[in-house]
Amino acid sequence: MDFRVEGVSHSFEGQPVLTDITCGFRQGELFSLVGPSGAGKTTLLSLIAGLLSPQAGTIRYAQTPDLNAPIILVYQDFILFPHLTVADNVGFGLKARKWSRATRRNRVEQMLRYFQLEDKADAFPAQLSGGQRQRVAIARAMVVSPAILLLDEPFANLDRSLKMETARFIRSTQREFGMTTVAVTHDLEEAFAMSDRLGILLNGRLRQVGPPREVYFHPQDLEVARFLGPVNPLTPATTADLLPPGTDSPSKASFIRPEALEVEGDANGPGCIRDIHFAGHYIMYTIDLRGQEIIVYSQQRVLEIGQRVRVRAVQA
Known part of the structure; x- marks a missing residue:
């Protein structure tokens, strides 16, 4: 009814x-x-x-x-x-x-x-x-x-x-x-x-x-x-780093979920891996992105602490 x-x-x-x-x-x-x-x-x-x-x-x-x-x-x-x-x-x-x-x-x-x-x-x-x-x-x-x-x-x-x-x-x-x-x-x-x-x-x-x-x-x-779970607050500078040129913001507000991000090694990338934790069904990467801490959840352990990386938003 x-x-x-x-x-x-x-x-x-x-x-x-x-x-x-x-x-x-x-x-x-x-x-x-x-x-x-x-x-x-x-x-x-x-x-x-x-x-x-x-x-x-x-x-x-x-x-x-x-x-x-x-x-x-x-x-x-x-x-x-x-x-x-x-x-x-x-x-x-x-x-x-x-x-x-x-x-x-x-x-x-x-x-x-x-x-x-x-x-x-x-x-x-x-x-x-x-x-x-x-x-x-x-x-x-x-x-x-x-x-x-x-x-x-x-x-x-x-x-x-x-x-x-x-x-x-x-x-x-x-x-x-x-x-x-x-x-x-x-x-x-x-x-x-x-x-x-x-x-x-x-x-x-x-x-x-x-x-x-x-x-x-x-x-x-x-x-x-x-309230709903872990989230990364974003500044205008970090938002620009996460998005391919010419794309819209991934969220209506200036934040994004750790699982809505992907990370890859890039010697010239703006980010640096500061910590890595195994959390069961995902790997949690803590990344310094131009002075801001960003958390990324990934399925694969392919990166190392201290490695330069690039972080991108994925479609959620």
Whole structure:
């Protein structure tokens, strides 16, 4: 379901938490709100869910949410019923809607198969891993076919090794069911991997909205750029060194990502390699470029400390 947040502001005890938030959310997309702790992400999610009423502005839905087209919020601690089995947790919303026992059982069995929980149907939440509890919570939400699914910090209680796997699972599930989904998270790598669009929320203001690649490589200002990851601020002199003659700036602002640069040896180059670090899936070169430190990420270790180099911007 499409919906739109228009000019929404909210405060707690006189302290502004959200200020003039305006954004449209599209049918069937997965939209991630990212920002540091205290940025207002969960407050905005609670407003969308109807748990809070905005003190200013409105939230307009394409159709009024109701029992047959609900908004479902999955909390970061999952809030499963500890005294109910997995099957009963998943079927709770259907029972509350007074579905028949047989219809309810068939629907729950479908969900358990999809979420690979068939062998856990009779288990209790305390017997499950964190990843399994999360799948139960999402299955319980999906079983009632929500118009809008809201995920509050879906990676918060997961081991690092499970986060990317979970991001891929959430993405494939969201595509399979085709529902509008909004997730709030501070896990940037996972948000990039699973989202159609990102909204950057800093200090209660929505600073930028767009596809992950666009927002990452073309942030609107240095504060947004630094929140999303390492960035090289540029002076006019270093910008000229990075670009072939006659080309446009690689960014709307005077900064560029380390992975949007390439470096090659050049005895007459304006740069000099000052340090080299192996960082797992890339080599990090620290380069002195006319007195300014520039960081470049490269896949190959072909250069040495002290070597003269030329640094160029590549298409991002």
